[in-house]
Amino acid sequence: MPLLLTGPPATADSDDTALQAAFAEAADRYGVPESVLLAVSYLESRWDGHDGAASVTGGYGPMHLTDAATALAESTxxxxxxxxxxxxxxxxxxxxxxxxxxxxxxxxxxHVEVDAVQAAARTLPHAAELTGTPAEELRTSEAANVAGGAALLADAQRALGAPASDDPADWYGAVAAYAGAETREAAEVFADDVYDVLATGVSRVTDSGQRVTLAPVTVTPDTAVADALGLPSGGRDPxxxxxxxxxxxxxxxxxxxxxxxxxxxxxxxxxxxxxxxxxxxxxxxxxxxxxxxxxxxxxxxxxxxxxxxxxxxxxxxxxxxxxxxxxxxxxxxxxxxxxxxxxxxxxxxxxxxxxxxxxxxxxxxxxxxxxxxxxxxxxxxxxxxxxxxxxxxxxxxxxxxxxxxxxxxxxxxxxxxxxxxxxxxxxxxxxxxxxxxxxxxxxxxxxxxxxxxxxxxxxxxxxxxxxxxxxxxxxxxxxxxxxxxxxxxxxxxxxxxxxxxxxxxxxxxxxxxxxxxxxxxxxxxxxxxxxxxxxxxxxxxxGRPGATTIPVYGRAYPEAAAYPPDVPVQSVVPLAYEIPADQEYAVGLRTDSEYYRAVTFDPADHQVVRGEEYYQIQLGHRIGFVRATDVRLGWSGR
CATH class of the missing domain: 3.40.80.10 (Peptidoglycan recognition protein-like)
Structure with a gap:
């Protein structure tokens, strides 16, 4: 079923369909099916512009146009x-x-120098050449960014010797090329995901309050066109x-x-x-x-x-x-x-x-x-x-x-x-x-x-x-x-x-x-x-009847009596939290206590020590563990 999401409402005096219109205009201008352009953008950014900020790989805007020289001069x-x-x-x-x-x-x-970043991290300058749009505008204007992405897809389609078709099925190779992947397998995974988005459809409101919709499209892509990309097959290590x-x-x-x-x-x-x-x-x-x-x-x-x-x-x-x-x-x-x-x-x-x-x-x-x-x-x-x-x-x-x-x-x-x-x-x-x-x-x-x-x-x-x-x-x-x-x-x-x-x-x-x-x-x-x-x-x-508090632990380690003579006993000390016995906490799982003794390079000396039963609970934002003997288990809402 289509994945329907909502987002921040647009202000009363804003045009919350401008981004949708930008996709339509860019698709028409560069001869790319609008549905393909929308699906590629959704996979890259879920149509968010991120207020002009760069991703960790130097990508900008809804089409994730990359500019490593600007965004990743050096990482420390x-x-x-x-x-x-x-x-x-x-x-x-x-x-x-x-x-x-x-x-x-x-x-x-x-340190990671710009030269170490893959070539795929430089698509924004290429989009600037294709569209004649300044790089700064491609980074900051969502409409310009979408047009840049459409130009890149059209350029990839031409490079494959394929016509500018209205049928989304004919664009599989260009979509695979857009990923900038280093192996055929990676490129095909990206393209397959794009076509999954096409098949299911999606609608949401973006981080800038823009309402964007991609209706489901029934399409069977011609995956064989990915052959023309000439990417090496990485195979798969056993x-x-x-x-x-x-x-x-x-x-x-x-x-x-x-x-x-x-x-x-x-x-x-x-x-x-x-x-x-x-x-x-x-x-x-x-x-x-x-x-x-x-x-x-x-x-x-x-x-x-x-x-x-x-x-x-x-x-x-x-x-x-x-x-x-x-x-x-x-x-x-x-x-x-x-x-x-x-x-x-x-x-x-x-x-x-x-x-x-x-x-x-x-x-x-x-x-x-x-x-x-x-x-x-x-x-x-x-x-x-x-x-x-x-x-x-x-x-x-x-x-x-x-x-x-x-x-x-x-x-x-x-x-x-x-x-x-x-x-x-x-x-x-x-x-x-x-x-x-x-x-x-x-x-x-x-x-x-x-x-x-x-x-x-x-x-x-x-x-x-x-x-x-x-x-x-x-x-x-x-x-x-x-x-x-x-x-x-x-x-x-x-x-x-x-x-x-x-x-x-x-x-x-x-x-x-x-x-x-x-x-x-x-x-x-x-x-x-x-x-x-x-x-x-x-x-x-x-807590058990008669108890005033529930001891809570950060790890479910065994009791001292469970350890063999050659394994040092690991301490089991309650955390500082005071949990009144009449409070209830949701149970995540039950487990035997375990300690994996691994302190030597030779794994033959490693041991697992097991002991009494614990329950994992949702203590706060973090989980915690309680001994089964310290609590009473029951169903909520009773």
Missing amino acids: ARGHHAEGAEDPRGDDSRPLPAANRADAGTNPGA EVECPRTVACDWIPAPYQDLGDGDYGNHDIADRPDSQDVDYLVIHDTEATWDTTLDLVQDPTYVSWHYSLRSSDGQIAQHLRTKDVGWHAGNWYVNAKSIGLEHEGFLTDPDAWYTEAMYRTSARLVRYLARAYDIPLDRQHIIGHDNVQGPTNANVAGMHTDPGPYWDWSHYFELLGAPFHATAGPRGGLVTIAPDYDTNTTGYVNCGSPGQQCQPHGSGAVRLHTAPRHDAPLVRDIATHPGDGESSTGVNDVGARASAGQTFAVADRSGDWTAIWYLGQEAWFHNPADAPTAVNARGLVVT
Whole structure:
């Protein structure tokens, strides 16, 4: 069915159909089917102009015209795992990885020169030549940008020796060329996605308030014309674990003995035989593509399983999914997860998460979920920002990507598991589900301390101590040790709930709903005419009879008696949060406690210790774990 989305309303005196008209005019001028032009643009940007800001690959406007010389003169990003004492492994049984120690030198990926950026990052100058339009206008004017994209498609069609046809089926080769891909497989994935958009249709309001519609088109493209592109076939490395519908390369992370008992940058394992994989962790890279690949191939750095490129969704796999990467900051989660890094920067939503990357990522997640029997829900598919600190000392330093601008609702629609009501108002739970485009909750600290972030859609709601907008934010005493005061900072998750997360209802008052959150009643605006959550029903935990509080942990480690003599007992200390026993918290999954002992280069010495049962709960913005013996399990709404 067509994917129907809404967005910010246009102002009364604006023309909210100007962009639609620009597509029609550009299509007519350059002889490109309007439906093809719309579908290519949707895949590149969902028709958003991003207010003239560049993407992480130097792309501008609805057609993502690229200009690396302007946007990417030099990148100094080191990646979001290289932050001094932060430990991506979250395991205090071993020293920090070499790249994270205070004496670490410069990473090989610390700088990326423009010349290293692929040639596809220079389409805007070519569009300027074809249209006679100044480059600055192509960057800042949405109408000019659309015309530039149409000119590029028409030029690609001519280069293939194909006529300017009115039939969308005849444009497959030009669409594949528009991707600027380096292999035939990648080009065809892009083109196939464009034709999927054509077949389903889409309608939405853009970030500038423009109403754009693409009606469904029945079309069977001539895919053989892609032969004329002359792109090499990359083949597929036998190590790759990816669906056939995506372009995927094997770029391995090194498993290397560094001497003195140190090794990098991951652990050899045998999952799922050794341990179940329960989580898929969604990250953003906080670095460019080239930097990301440099870092993951550095044996002194850390590792994750997959990287996804912003411009076209190209996937690079670095670890076998059976092995354990060092990426989540919590060793329990690392040992039971697969990490996916997406090229982008969370504080700059317009250096952006492209539709191509969302779609490729969703295909990969569906593939992995089937392979490891992982449910398609937000209790198992989590952001890096949802991973709890393993101990109180770690909570404040945990990461916050992919941040409030990652569109979880759209992502789960692509996964085929959209958020929807599963109960009436007496179900006892709510699932957060604001309309992303109209939910423009303001944030600060984008670019510099105190700097206001540009108004932008968001998948998160803000939580207050009372049902009014001027009430203080709920406190997070572990994320903010000392005063516990939460803020509106883009990296502050202390008073935030995100799309897809499910919480127990504590109260309702008019247009406001309260949930149990970090031991408090947390209120968010949820008006009936523009709801930001849907009703749900499911399993919850409360404290055992006679208990006053529920101890909550950052990792589900076994009790001391479960450890064999040759494995040091790992501490299990409750987090600082005070959770009254009569409060309810939504259950995400139940699991035996586990500790994966991996402190030697030889995996033959690795062990898995198992113990008592735990439940994962939605504690706050981050998950938490409670011992089954400390709680009572039941259904919500009773």
